[in-house]
Amino acid sequence: MSSHRAVRLPSILFFAAALLAPAGASPSTIIGSLSDSVHPAIDEGLDIISASVEQSTGQLTFLMTTRGPIPTALPDPDDVMTYLWFVDTDENSGTGQPHGALGSEFNVRAVIGETYGGGFVDVTGGEPGGGTGTVSVDGSTISITIWLSQIGGASDFDWCCSSFGQIGGDYVPGNIETVIVHSDALPYTPPARVTVTTPILQLCPSGPSTGQLEVVIRDAGGNVLPNEEHVLTFHSTNEDVATVNGAGLVTALTLPEFHWQRPYVEVWADGLMADNAAVVRVTSADLGVVHEIYEAEHVALSLVPMIEGVNLDSLTAYYQVVEATERAYEAQVAGVGGVPTGGGTQYLVLDVADDPQTAVCGASGNPICLGWLWGQPQHNSCYIVNDPANRVPQWFVIFHEMGHNFTAACNSFNMFLWQPSQLHNVAYCEGIASLAALWSWKEIVASPAGLGPAAVSNINSQFEGSSSGFREALVNYQNAGADYEALDPDIVDGILMEMLDQHGLKAWFDLFSTFLPSPEPLPVALDTKEKQATWFVAAMSASCGQDLRGFFQSEYGFPIDEEAWPEISSVVEARVAGRTWTPVAVEELAGLAPPGDPLLTVAPNPFNPRTDVRFALPHAGDVSLAIYDVGGRRVRTLLSQGLPAGMHSASWDGCDEAGRRAASGVYVVRLVTPGGGSERKLVLLK
Numbered sequence: 001m002s003s004h005r006a007v008r009l010p011s012i013l014f015f016a017a018a019l020l021a022p023a024g025a026s027p028s029t030i031i032g033s034l035s036d037s038v039h040p041a042i043d044e045g046l047d048i049i050s051a052s053v054e055q056s057t058g059q060l061t062f063l064m065t066t067r068g069p070i071p072t073a074l075p076d077p078d079d080v081m082t083y084l085w086f087v088d089t090d091e092n093s094g095t096g097q098p099h100g101a102l103g104s105e106f107n108v109r110a111v112i113g114e115t116y117g118g119g120f121v122d123v124t125g126g127e128p129g130g131g132t133g134t135v136s137v138d139g140s141t142i143s144i145t146i147w148l149s150q151i152g153g154a155s156d157f158d159w160c161c162s163s164f165g166q167i168g169g170d171y172v173p174g175n176i177e178t179v180i181v182h183s184d185a186l187p188y189t190p191p192a193r194v195t196v197t198t199p200i201l202q203l204c205p206s207g208p209s210t211g212q213l214e215v216v217i218r219d220a221g222g223n224v225l226p227n228e229e230h231v232l233t234f235h236s237t238n239e240d241v242a243t244v245n246g247a248g249l250v251t252a253l254t255l256p257e258f259h260w261q262r263p264y265v266e267v268w269a270d271g272l273m274a275d276n277a278a279v280v281r282v283t284s285a286d287l288g289v290v291h292e293i294y295e296a297e298h299v300a301l302s303l304v305p306m307i308e309g310v311n312l313d314s315l316t317a318y319y320q321v322v323e324a325t326e327r328a329y330e331a332q333v334a335g336v337g338g339v340p341t342g343g344g345t346q347y348l349v350l351d352v353a354d355d356p357q358t359a360v361c362g363a364s365g366n367p368i369c370l371g372w373l374w375g376q377p378q379h380n381s382c383y384i385v386n387d388p389a390n391r392v393p394q395w396f397v398i399f400h401e402m403g404h405n406f407t408a409a410c411n412s413f414n415m416f417l418w419q420p421s422q423l424h425n426v427a428y429c430e431g432i433a434s435l436a437a438l439w440s441w442k443e444i445v446a447s448p449a450g451l452g453p454a455a456v457s458n459i460n461s462q463f464e465g466s467s468s469g470f471r472e473a474l475v476n477y478q479n480a481g482a483d484y485e486a487l488d489p490d491i492v493d494g495i496l497m498e499m500l501d502q503h504g505l506k507a508w509f510d511l512f513s514t515f516l517p518s519p520e521p522l523p524v525a526l527d528t529k530e531k532q533a534t535w536f537v538a539a540m541s542a543s544c545g546q547d548l549r550g551f552f553q554s555e556y557g558f559p560i561d562e563e564a565w566p567e568i569s570s571v572v573e574a575r576v577a578g579r580t581w582t583p584v585a586v587e588e589l590a591g592l593a594p595p596g597d598p599l600l601t602v603a604p605n606p607f608n609p610r611t612d613v614r615f616a617l618p619h620a621g622d623v624s625l626a627i628y629d630v631g632g633r634r635v636r637t638l639l640s641q642g643l644p645a646g647m648h649s650a651s652w653d654g655c656d657e658a659g660r661r662a663a664s665g666v667y668v669v670r671l672v673t674p675g676g677g678s679e680r681k682l683v684l685l686k
Helices: 313-320 323-334 396-406 410-418 422-446 453-479 489-503 506-513 530-544 551-558 566-579 586-590
Strands: 005-010 029-035 048-056 059-066 080-089 097-099 101-106 106-112 118-121 130-139 141-147 156-167 168-174 179-182 193-194 200-203 210-213 214-218 232-236 242-244 249-252 262-271 278-282 291-295 299-303 346-353 366-375 601-605 612-617 621-631 636-641 646-652 665-673 677-686
Touching: 029 156, 048 156, 048 179, 059 080, 059 106, 059 156, 101 156, 106 130, 106 141, 118 141, 130 612, 141 566, 156 323, 193 262, 193 612, 193 665, 200 210, 200 586, 210 506, 214 262, 232 242, 232 601, 242 601, 249 278, 278 346, 299 323, 323 396, 323 506, 323 566, 346 396, 366 396, 396 410, 396 422, 396 453, 422 453, 422 506, 422 530, 422 601, 453 489, 453 677, 489 506, 489 530, 506 530, 506 566, 530 551, 530 566, 601 677, 612 621, 612 665, 621 646, 636 646
Parallel strands: 200 278, 299 346, 346 366
Antiparallel strands: 005 291, 029 048, 048 059, 059 141, 080 101, 080 106, 080 156, 097 101, 106 118, 118 130, 130 141, 156 168, 156 179, 193 214, 210 249, 232 262, 242 249, 262 278, 291 299, 601 612, 612 646, 621 636, 621 665, 665 677
8 A cells, every 4th residue: 555645735826827838839840741733623622732741749730732712611511522631650551441552540531511520530440549630721721630649649651632522412523642741750758647636726706716727747657748848728617617728727707506517627638638637616705725635556635634623634644544545446446347437546635615505525536526515513524524523534425436436437337327217327326336335345344454443443334334224225125015116226235235145245246347348338238227127137146156037026126128138148147257256365465465474364354243364374384373452462362283385264253262252442463473473453343
């Protein structure tokens, strides 16, 4: 687990505008050009006279000049005039789309027309790229600007041009393919990761009304690239509330009326979108809050250390919130699979509002927003339970919103929720995000990986309470007749808690597996609520190796599409089989233990009434395994004998040598082997 550090970020950052000014203003360099003969028989607006390609850092501009003016409007909406650059990035006429001696991997198109106009990069070969471009017409010159990455980041390429029209339904011949030109791209390091390191701005129309976004660009090796060598673009999702200029300066204009009108500022560097956005919180008064960043390897929390008399800095440190959130992230990578939407650092921000109408509790995305309602003395936050008598982190909200980001990264999961019904889509969307949170809980308790008893005990206590609530919701649902039309997220999680009881943690893992690999779409149409339910039942059936259709119908009122069952179950079984379920093993534990550590683990921890102690011996030898209290007094000897090399375990039932129940509290399990020793703290709960 990475340690965290705090970096102060004032509400307004003053940087020279030049640091974030678009590099597109820099002079362009012509990297290839051609001239073409006059063809009097061709429409003058399609007769190519010359063409060129210009480069400015990672930006390419393809230009073409014709014999006569290029129209900016045509008679009919479906009329088009098309200008093409055929780009051969591997200089092999036998690959891509054939054009005489050139085989284009990409076709760069600038199209004039009301219905079909615009700029496009078509992928015609096997290289990554494509997308849209910006078209400009100036008299008899037309240009389209794209990014080098849209033609596969080619270091050099061949190209030629062509043109044609479609007017009134008739094809209008244009210039045939021109001569072929070779272009060598200028040296350029493309961005591989873009991060907005000011994930929240707290602004007020009466002041401070402006805040500067800070952006960090990195290459594929993780090295920071100079911002001025790349084109940064910014976009506010609600310009009525807050605007952003080309240098990343955000200006608050007015208050949002509803929470969903809160603007986000999205950022691109050379066409590559940042992993995260910046949320702009506009309040009616200057609240004077100052955010700090607390970060680990994969997560970063933007918090207000002291707010309305509450010391969040101290609470965050005591409960190891950053480290625990990092551990939850790692657990969801292993369980849900992949990385959250966008990848990169997962930011969580304290979103401080002074208006209940626009305040949020928890909101997924990057950043995750955890609300704080200013001016309400308690029970006003989804970062902590703001009860003066017992302030603790809102673990479930934090892990749940992160779960949304992991599940949303799965294409199949999104398609699972597209069509069936709003009610059931919400039930599964929220329920499975909560399952990701529950998964983090189970993994943290089983393998705290550096978390102390305060964090682990508090996480366990909160999630035990949540799981009890889910079980109660399921019982109430069943007592009311198990009407599938009454399904809600808590009932979904109640069912999943029963699946855990009956079939173990593998049932949860396998449900996640049915939505993987992350980029893959659903190969079957789940266009009804019956098919959606059938997928869920098929996942549970594939996991435990039993046909659970009858059980889900009788116990939970699930409707099964019998006709679709063979196809759905076949797909689900293949996906479950495609991901290996491996409970904690010696190989996995090796990464968690310091060098020479004999891989001692305790699970569950905290526990009541029994916990299992597991350890690996690289060599045979005499072993002592015993429980001690915090004063160093031995409470119970679990093992004292010779053992062979390999994995071993022992259980502690919470009793001392005389069979008396030990008091609740913190204990230490200590392992002594010929090669050394190890110890772990464990918490006995009553």
